[in-house]
Amino acid sequence: MPDIRWDWISRNREDIVQLAIEHLVLVGISMAIAIAVSLPIAIMVRNRPFWGGVATYTSGVLYTIPSLALFAFLVPIVGIGQEPVIIGLVAYALLILISNAAVGLQSVPGPVRESARGMGLTGRQLLFKVELPLALPAIMAGIRLATVSTVGIATIGAFVDGGGLGELIWQRGIQRGLFLTPIAVGALVATLIAIVLDALLVGAEWLMKPWERRPLPLSVGRRLAWARPSEWKRAATG
Amino acid sequence: MTGAQTIDGSAAGILEFDGVTKRFSGMSRPAVDDFTLTVPAGKVVVLIGPSGCGKTTAMKMVNRLVEPSAGEIRIDGAGVRSRRPAELRREIGYVIQQVGLMPHLTVAGNVATVPRLLKWDSEKIRARVDELLDLIGLAPAEYRDRYPAQLSGGQQQRVGLARALAGDPPVMLMDEPFSAVDPITRERLQNDFLRLHRVVPKTVVFVSHDIDEAVKMADLIAVMREGRLVQYAPAAELLASPVDDFVADFVGADRALKALGISHVEAIGLRPAPMVTAGERGAAALARLVEGDLQPIDDEVLVVDSGRRPLDWLPIDRIRGDEPLPAAPLGRADPVVDQVTTLRDALSALLGASASHAVVVDGSGAVLGVLALEDIVTQAASSVRAETAGADA
Numbered sequence: 001m002p003d004i005r006w007d008w009i010s011r012n013r014e015d016i017v018q019l020a021i022e023h024l025v026l027v028g029i030s031m032a033i034a035i036a037v038s039l040p041i042a043i044m045v046r047n048r049p050f051w052g053g054v055a056t057y058t059s060g061v062l063y064t065i066p067s068l069a070l071f072a073f074l075v076p077i078v079g080i081g082q083e084p085v086i087i088g089l090v091a092y093a094l095l096i097l098i099s100n101a102a103v104g105l106q107s108v109p110g111p112v113r114e115s116a117r118g119m120g121l122t123g124r125q126l127l128f129k130v131e132l133p134l135a136l137p138a139i140m141a142g143i144r145l146a147t148v149s150t151v152g153i154a155t156i157g158a159f160v161d162g163g164g165l166g167e168l169i170w171q172r173g174i175q176r177g178l179f180l181t182p183i184a185v186g187a188l189v190a191t192l193i194a195i196v197l198d199a200l201l202v203g204a205e206w207l208m209k210p211w212e213r214r215p216l217p218l219s220v221g222r223r224l225a226w227a228r229p230s231e232w233k234r235a236a237t238g
Numbered sequence: 239m240t241g242a243q244t245i246d247g248s249a250a251g252i253l254e255f256d257g258v259t260k261r262f263s264g265m266s267r268p269a270v271d272d273f274t275l276t277v278p279a280g281k282v283v284v285l286i287g288p289s290g291c292g293k294t295t296a297m298k299m300v301n302r303l304v305e306p307s308a309g310e311i312r313i314d315g316a317g318v319r320s321r322r323p324a325e326l327r328r329e330i331g332y333v334i335q336q337v338g339l340m341p342h343l344t345v346a347g348n349v350a351t352v353p354r355l356l357k358w359d360s361e362k363i364r365a366r367v368d369e370l371l372d373l374i375g376l377a378p379a380e381y382r383d384r385y386p387a388q389l390s391g392g393q394q395q396r397v398g399l400a401r402a403l404a405g406d407p408p409v410m411l412m413d414e415p416f417s418a419v420d421p422i423t424r425e426r427l428q429n430d431f432l433r434l435h436r437v438v439p440k441t442v443v444f445v446s447h448d449i450d451e452a453v454k455m456a457d458l459i460a461v462m463r464e465g466r467l468v469q470y471a472p473a474a475e476l477l478a479s480p481v482d483d484f485v486a487d488f489v490g491a492d493r494a495l496k497a498l499g500i501s502h503v504e505a506i507g508l509r510p511a512p513m514v515t516a517g518e519r520g521a522a523a524l525a526r527l528v529e530g531d532l533q534p535i536d537d538e539v540l541v542v543d544s545g546r547r548p549l550d551w552l553p554i555d556r557i558r559g560d561e562p563l564p565a566a567p568l569g570r571a572d573p574v575v576d577q578v579t580t581l582r583d584a585l586s587a588l589l590g591a592s593a594s595h596a597v598v599v600d601g602s603g604a605v606l607g608v609l610a611l612e613d614i615v616t617q618a619a620s621s622v623r624a625e626t627a628g629a630d631a
Contacts, residue, residue: 115338118301118411119351119401120327133342211342211385 005181012182016168020189023164026082026154027197030089031147038094039139042101043127052102059095067092067153071160085157085164092153093146100145104138105131133209140205144198151194155186165190250280250441251314251408253300258309260295260465269295271465273309277458279408280439284452287462287488293445296462297411300443301330313409328355331402331410331440335418337394339386345371345397346382352405370400373434392423399431403438412444416451428454449489453477453496461485473500494618498581503598506581506617508607511597512539516549516565520557527554535595535608541566546604548574548597571597577606585614 009016045052067088074084108131116130158166168186173179253276260270270292277283285293298304300311302323311318318326339348346367353363368378374396386394395415402410416424416431428451435442446452452459453473461469461476461484469481477497480486490496512532514523523539526532532539538551541563550566557563573587573596588596588611596609 109336109338109341111334111336111338112340113338114303115332115334115398116340116351118303118327118330118332118334120324120355121351122324125355130340130342134340209342211387 003180004184008181009185016185016189019163019165019167019186020193023151023154023166023190024193026085026089026157026162026164027147027150027193030086030150030154031093031143033086034090034093034097034146035143037090038097039101042098042105046102046105046131056095056099056102059091059098062091063095065091067156068159071157071162075160080161082157082162084160085154085162088157089150089154093150096146096149097139097142100142101135101139104135104142107138108134136208137205140201140208144201144205147197147201148194151190151197155190165193249406249408250439252279252312253277253409253441253443254310254312254315255296256310256312258296258299258306258311260292260299260304261307268292268307268465270299270306273462273465273467275460275467275470277441277443279441281457282435282442282444282455283458283460284444284446284456285460285462286446286449286452287468289447290464291462292465293462294413297413297443297445300409300411301327301332328352328405329407329409331405331407331412333395333398333402333410333412333415335414337386337398337418339394339397339401341386344383344385345376345389348386348397349400349404351401352407356405366404367400370403373403373437374400375430376400390423391419392427395419395427396430399434403440408441410440410442412442414445414447417446417448424451431455450496450499453500461488495582498585498614498618501581501617502577503575503579503581503584503609504577504606506609506613508598508609509535509613511605511608513542513546513605514539514552514563516541516543516563518563519559520561520563521559523557523563524559527557540571540597540605540608542605543568545602548599548605573597574599575609576601581614581617584609585611588614 041055045055070088070091071084074087078084078087112130112134113126116126121129154162154164155166155169157164158170165186168182168189173181173183173186255273255275258270258273259268261268273292273296275283285296287293295304299306300313300318302318305319313330340351343351346364349367349370350363353366358366367382371378371381376393376396381389381393381397386397389397395418398415402412416427419427432455444452444455446455456473458470459473459476460467463484469476469485474497476485477489477493477500480489480493486493510533512534514526514532523532527534527539534554537555538553539557541549541552543549543565547568548571549568550570552563573584573591573593575584575587575596575598577598577600579587584596588594588609594611598606598609600606
């Protein structure tokens with residue numbers, strides 16, 4: 001690849017690492033807020049079809065706003081920098097998170113719900129001991145999807161000075177006459193971050209639902225199994 | 239862990255329905271209409287009737303999954319509506335057709351559900367789980383840590399049963415618990431439940447739509463129609479004298495045969511067995527024949543051993559006065575039936591052996607008497623007559 005300036009990469013290594021960390025922080029903060037907002041909403045609307053519809057519709061509308069436009073709208077209100085980016089990223093993550101969590105909570109089989117009630121679980125016990133554990137796979141799938149797309153969308157935050165890997169692509173690449181090297185590095189690192197985060201979340205999901213273990217791709221699963229003490233015993237007893 | 243230390247005398251309660259009515263909004267007639275019935279402690283009552291007759295609704299009012307519109311349900315005299323639903327339900331076992339095991343918990347975790355809600359200490363819970371798994375025939379060491387998805391349908395229902403028994407509830411509610419499994423598994427589950435119920439005699443309300451199952455499982459059968467109790471009687475009485483055409487139709491045209499399925503051999507008069515003892519002198523046997531002391535059946539006498547156990551039938555013309563009576567190996571006197579065999583099974587044994595008489599023995603294998611094919615037929619015919627007379631009255 002003749003167009004890649006390897007010397008630029010080695011000269012700017014520290015900056016690249018710094019921006020990657022900034023990117024991770026942006027994604028992390030946004031996802032934390034989005035999860036904290038969407039889970040209670042999903043729990044509240046799970047037995048209320050009307051409000052469930054309102055929640056998914058509202059977050060669906062948010063999702064359709066082009067990200068560049070959304071960031072731009074937010075600048076007059078909260079100024080430039082990380083704030084508009086985080087608000088925008090949270091808004092985008094909400095649709096995926098709410099709808100996945102709501103579907104997961106609703107998918108608890110009727111007989112399981114009925115027998116749990118019949119055995120004397122209170123509403124709260126039903127939620128924490130039955131509904132949430134069983135909805136976990138769906139919730140985790142939502143978190144994975146939202147995380148991966150947030151890593152991508154966050155690069156657009158550079159237009160409003162949000163920092164992160166978008167800065168390599170926009171300020172240091174496109175704005176300097178389409179200097180390709182930083183653009184390629186930004187895109188590549190963002191992709192790598194997305195892939196690694198997704199793999200970590202797959203592993204986390206796998207650890208959280210021992211009742212339907214399937215082998216993970218790339219045999220990550222067998223190695224992850226050693227993270228659980230109960231698996232040591234199982235392995236020891238054959 | 240097979241000790242019975244945590245089954246503490248197995249509490250069983252008296253369950254009373256007192257004028258219970260349930261109206262659902264938008265329905266013209268009540269789902270359950272002035273339903274009054276008492277289930278004696280430790281008995282199995284089967285609620286049966288066509289779909290929509292209110293049997294499941296009646297059952298669900300016991301643990302307040304459905305609230306009655308009027309009337310009262312009491313367990314050991316205490317009204318269920320004076321209790322908080324969640325607490326009440328922990329004292330009432332609940333088994334449903336689709337089992338509803340929690341897929342994210344192991345077998346042990348599922349069985350431990352109610353003990354955990356009751357905040358037993360973990361040592362007691364572990365012992366209780368193993369004890370119950372033993373009781374339902376799943377080896378604890380092998381099954382404790384499995385997940386429900388790793389069990390067959392029959393095994394899942396067994397775990398469901400163990401889970402319902404875990405808190406040692408005085409009352410159990412079972413909603414068509416065995417109807418989602420194949421016929422062979424169902425039969426085995428029914429037998430295991432009956433065996434279990436003898437060990438742990440809970441008061442059981444069992445909803446079923448299958449009259450054969452009801453006849454087999456029930457101490458008392460409650461037939462329901464359009465929310466009302468039509469007849470409440472032991473199975474034999476229900477089969478012999480249905481209260482009206484509806485019940486007669488419901489129990490089926492073959493109720494005479496069904497009745498044979500619940501009467502035991504010991505219940506009908508046995509004929510005395512013409513017994514001679516192996517090794518006895520032939521002359522002595524011939525003397526008893528002449529005196530009329532020994533009444534041969536089809537010109538044969540039954541040779542028994544010194545423990546009165548049946549050996550073989552011997553034609554009287556083969557008795558030689560100067561020889562001892564021949565011994566034969568055990569098992570030649572086919573068919574031999576135990577006194578607790580049902581008449582239906584005895585009939586089937588007779589037909590299978592192409593015999594007209596069966597030797598009836600007690601638990602130790604000693605001869606009690608002889609059951610004749612014609613006696614079974616007479617018994618079946620008399621139950622039909624009784625029922626016809628009942629319908630005419």
